Amino acid sequence: MTAVQRRTSRDIRTANRYAVLRQVIAGSPASRQKLAAATGLSLATVANLVGELIERRMVLEVGFEESDGGRPRGLVAANPRGGVLIGVDLGETFIHAEAYDLRLEVLATAGGEFGADESRPDAVADRITAAVTEVAAKAAVHGEVLGVGVSVPGQVDRERGIAVFAPNWDWRDVPLHDLLAARLPGPLHLDNPMRAAMAAELWFGAARDCADAVAVILGTGVGAGLAVGGALHRGRSNSAGEWGHTTLVLDGRPCRCGNRGCVEAYTGAPGIMRTLAELRPGSPLLREGDQQATVRGLGRAAAGGDSDALAVVEETARCLGAGVADLVNLLNPEVVVLSSWVAEALGETLVRAVRGAVAARALARPWGATRIALSRLGSSAVSLGAASFALEGALAPLRGRLAG
Amino acid sequence: MTAVQRRTSRDIRTANRYAVLRQVIAGSPASRQKLAAATGLSLATVANLVGELIERRMVLEVGFEESDGGRPRGLVAANPRGGVLIGVDLGETFIHAEAYDLRLEVLATAGGEFGADESRPDAVADRITAAVTEVAAKAAVHGEVLGVGVSVPGQVDRERGIAVFAPNWDWRDVPLHDLLAARLPGPLHLDNPMRAAMAAELWFGAARDCADAVAVILGTGVGAGLAVGGALHRGRSNSAGEWGHTTLVLDGRPCRCGNRGCVEAYTGAPGIMRTLAELRPGSPLLREGDQQATVRGLGRAAAGGDSDALAVVEETARCLGAGVADLVNLLNPEVVVLSSWVAEALGETLVRAVRGAVAARALARPWGATRIALSRLGSSAVSLGAASFALEGALAPLRGRLAG
Numbered sequence: 128m129t130a131v132q133r134r135t136s137r138d139i140r141t142a143n144r145y146a147v148l149r150q151v152i153a154g155s156p157a158s159r160q161k162l163a164a165a166t167g168l169s170l171a172t173v174a175n176l177v178g179e180l181i182e183r184r185m186v187l188e189v190g191f192e193e194s195d196g197g198r199p200r201g202l203v204a205a206n207p208r209g210g211v212l213i214g215v216d217l218g219e220t221f222i223h224a225e226a227y228d229l230r231l232e233v234l235a236t237a238g239g240e241f242g243a244d245e246s247r248p249d250a251v252a253d254r255i256t257a258a259v260t261e262v263a264a265k266a267a268v269h270g271e272v273l274g275v276g277v278s279v280p281g282q283v284d285r286e287r288g289i290a291v292f293a294p295n296w297d298w299r300d301v302p303l304h305d306l307l308a309a310r311l312p313g314p315l316h317l318d319n320p321m322r323a324a325m326a327a328e329l330w331f332g333a334a335r336d337c338a339d340a341v342a343v344i345l346g347t348g349v350g351a352g353l354a355v356g357g358a359l360h361r362g363r364s365n366s367a368g369e370w371g372h373t374t375l376v377l378d379g380r381p382c383r384c385g386n387r388g389c390v391e392a393y394t395g396a397p398g399i400m401r402t403l404a405e406l407r408p409g410s411p412l413l414r415e416g417d418q419q420a421t422v423r424g425l426g427r428a429a430a431g432g433d434s435d436a437l438a439v440v441e442e443t444a445r446c447l448g449a450g451v452a453d454l455v456n457l458l459n460p461e462v463v464v465l466s467s468w469v470a471e472a473l474g475e476t477l478v479r480a481v482r483g484a485v486a487a488r489a490l491a492r493p494w495g496a497t498r499i500a501l502s503r504l505g506s507s508a509v510s511l512g513a514a515s516f517a518l519e520g521a522l523a524p525l526r527g528r529l530a531g
Numbered sequence: 532m533t534a535v536q537r538r539t540s541r542d543i544r545t546a547n548r549y550a551v552l553r554q555v556i557a558g559s560p561a562s563r564q565k566l567a568a569a570t571g572l573s574l575a576t577v578a579n580l581v582g583e584l585i586e587r588r589m590v591l592e593v594g595f596e597e598s599d600g601g602r603p604r605g606l607v608a609a610n611p612r613g614g615v616l617i618g619v620d621l622g623e624t625f626i627h628a629e630a631y632d633l634r635l636e637v638l639a640t641a642g643g644e645f646g647a648d649e650s651r652p653d654a655v656a657d658r659i660t661a662a663v664t665e666v667a668a669k670a671a672v673h674g675e676v677l678g679v680g681v682s683v684p685g686q687v688d689r690e691r692g693i694a695v696f697a698p699n700w701d702w703r704d705v706p707l708h709d710l711l712a713a714r715l716p717g718p719l720h721l722d723n724p725m726r727a728a729m730a731a732e733l734w735f736g737a738a739r740d741c742a743d744a745v746a747v748i749l750g751t752g753v754g755a756g757l758a759v760g761g762a763l764h765r766g767r768s769n770s771a772g773e774w775g776h777t778t779l780v781l782d783g784r785p786c787r788c789g790n791r792g793c794v795e796a797y798t799g800a801p802g803i804m805r806t807l808a809e810l811r812p813g814s815p816l817l818r819e820g821d822q823q824a825t826v827r828g829l830g831r832a833a834a835g836g837d838s839d840a841l842a843v844v845e846e847t848a849r850c851l852g853a854g855v856a857d858l859v860n861l862l863n864p865e866v867v868v869l870s871s872w873v874a875e876a877l878g879e880t881l882v883r884a885v886r887g888a889v890a891a892r893a894l895a896r897p898w899g900a901t902r903i904a905l906s907r908l909g910s911s912a913v914s915l916g917a918a919s920f921a922l923e924g925a926l927a928p929l930r931g932r933l934a935g
Binding site for chain 1: 542543571686695696742743755757759760762764765766767768769770771772773774776777778779780781783788790850853854856857860861862863864865892894895896897899900901
């Protein structure tokens with residue numbers, strides 16, 4: 128069956144409810160007429176769904192809009208006391224948790240760094256629990272916790288709440304739902320940073336109002352969140368987006384996935400360190416064993432015109448540009464957003480060089496339809512996206528073990 | 532706006548009408564209840580849409596289904612005399628036109644080969660007109676021509692009916708709609724072979740019942756039709772799918788797109804000929820200047836166990852496998868269908884080797900969710916897909932110059 132065939136009426140209703148609430152959050156206060164125009168749904172359907180959201184106290188009537196002669200139109204907005212959403216960005220060496228109200232405004236933040244050796248599943252579960260408990264306590268006055276979205280690195284089985292594969296931690300089939308569910312203040316919604324970052328860019332970032340978009344994640348690992356037709360593309364087993372493990376140089380550098388020549392081996396933080404070591408052996412810019420210090424130092428030096436740093440950024444951009452040109456030629460997106468800490472550290476110096484490299488490689492027609500932008504969401508992108516998953520989950524009828 | 536937001540109620544109605552008619556064609560005769568279950572639409576919506584299709588004489592009442600006790604259920608089927616659809620596959624050296632009834636059964640076929648030097652736009656337009664006129668005349672007894680779908684190589688502006696870029700013919704912005712519209716017996720629907728082949732695989736081929744799928748086109752040119760959520764992914768400017776121009780070997784072989792190291796430079800027919808010349812210089816298998824003879828000869832020799840031919844197929848499969856592994860890792864599809872004449876010529880020898888190469892390179896989770904299959908639609912795939920575009924167009928309200 129096609130997806131169209133697989134979707135039940137209930138799924139469609141959940142999706143429509145989510146589309147309406149997204150619009151309410153994006154453009155509060157809004158009339159039902161405006162919501163109907165923005166979603167393509169009929170006014171009757173919108174009125175019906177808004178009624179449900181009001182009944183759940185997620186949306187409030189907030190007044191009336193002036194209109195020319197006709198009846199005044201009622202306005203609705205997201206209820207800031209209608210419940211709390213929690214988003215957790217679990218990185219390979221840090222955790223960042225945020226609590227949001229239903230307008231997706233930040234109520235509380237918690238987290239910090241930890242050593243790469245502190246990656247045992249039970250230790251990580253303790254860390255998630257502590258951060259979530261902390262932000263939930265601070266946000267308690269805004270209502271009950273409607274859901275907890277958690278992003279973990281690697282591949283994730285959302286339905287079963289399992290971290291299937293996280294190579295940097297050597298995690299395989301870690302049952303995070305079982306480790307966490309009883310300790311969290313709301314239902315767990317597990318996913319990964321590629322999809323969380325893409326969701327955040329669609330809601331609030333550079334991909335807002337885009338149908339087809341890519342969020343490129345540049346950190347220790349590299350990947351791409353994909354949006355098609357305004358929705359996340361997850362693929363058959365929720366593992367779409369492994370662009371970091373597509374081939375850039377057949378038989379090239381070894382990659383931690385076991386393969387050779389992957390995009391990640393040239394554009395992830397360890398790959399950039401290797402490029403630096405190859406191009407400028409003995410450079411003081413290389414801080415062995417410290418990715419963050421090396422990459423952030425490179426970014427500062429390149430911005431200041433240091434020729435060694437610029438050479439490394441140029442070579443990184445050449446590889447990254449070839450990989451982004453692949454995304455442009457294959458997917459023909461409206462925007463490619465460069466996101467996560469390596470993109471932030473190398474900043475506009477990197478983005479300018481990448482634009483040049485993509486322009487030299489991509490086909491004219493898709494390239495003419497694409498922008499390349501640096502994410503403006505900063506370090507909150509992934510937790511914001513994770514919270515949006517919690518919101519989406521809260522709109523579905525409760526069902527299955529993950530919602531229990 | 533997201534795609535959801537952009538879709539008007541009329542677009543949604545057209546899409547639903549198309550979904551219902553697809554199901555009628557796929558499973559005739561069908562009850563409205565079965566159509567509702569298969570599409571996820573309500574019974575009332577389906578009854579309404581079926582009523583419209585009956586009014587247009589595209590669908591017929593054909594009897595009743597036995598049911599256990601309840602009222603007998605009416606059955607509907609596509610009307611074999613409800614109109615004619617024409618699909619044209621214009622290749623770089625051949626044209627293949629077919630006329631279909633509304634069950635998408637073939638009524639008539641026309642076409643033939645032509646020289647690569649006969650690619651002037653007016654000569655090509657004459658050739659298309661002649662082939663369409665021939666099949667339309669043969670099929671006239673089945674009703675009026677509801678639409679003519681034409682697939683041309685390269686990138687296409689569907690809305691304006693323009694062949695934007697076809698590198699092998701050096702075509703740029705050829706106004707096919709203006710050259711053809713007045714000479715065709717029905718509205719023109721222009722697209723390219725990647726999307727036409729993907730549509731055909733979704734309707735009748737190896738991707739039937741799949742949500743996420745890829746149709747890899749291996750011919751002189753190389754590309755990929757993409758299906759996401761059961762529908763074609765076209766991208767921002769209808770140029771998604773240029774997988775042939777994604778990088779396999781940074782700074783590798785020159786490609787006719789002007790770039791270096793593209794997938795097409797290793798896996799298209801000219802690339803395979805180059806691989807043969809490099810691996811086995813002076814081999815009698817190489818028929819200089821004749822792609823078809825060389826590749827078909829390689830396929831026959833490899834199937835017969837010839838070690839030179841097998842070496843070339845193995846090396847081609849290694850490159851193709853790396854490129855297909857990229858599709859698997861990035862898109863996580865249910866099936867990758869290998870299609871067009873090079874895939875047909877190298878057959879199961881190629882497919883087996885590609886499976887091995889992909890297995891060695893793709894990540895375990897997406898690879899575990901994917902099949903790799905050889906197309907079973909043969910030389911009709913693209914014309915069938917083009918006819919499906921004509922059908923889709925016939926279900927939309929007439930509008931714009933392409934429908935005029």
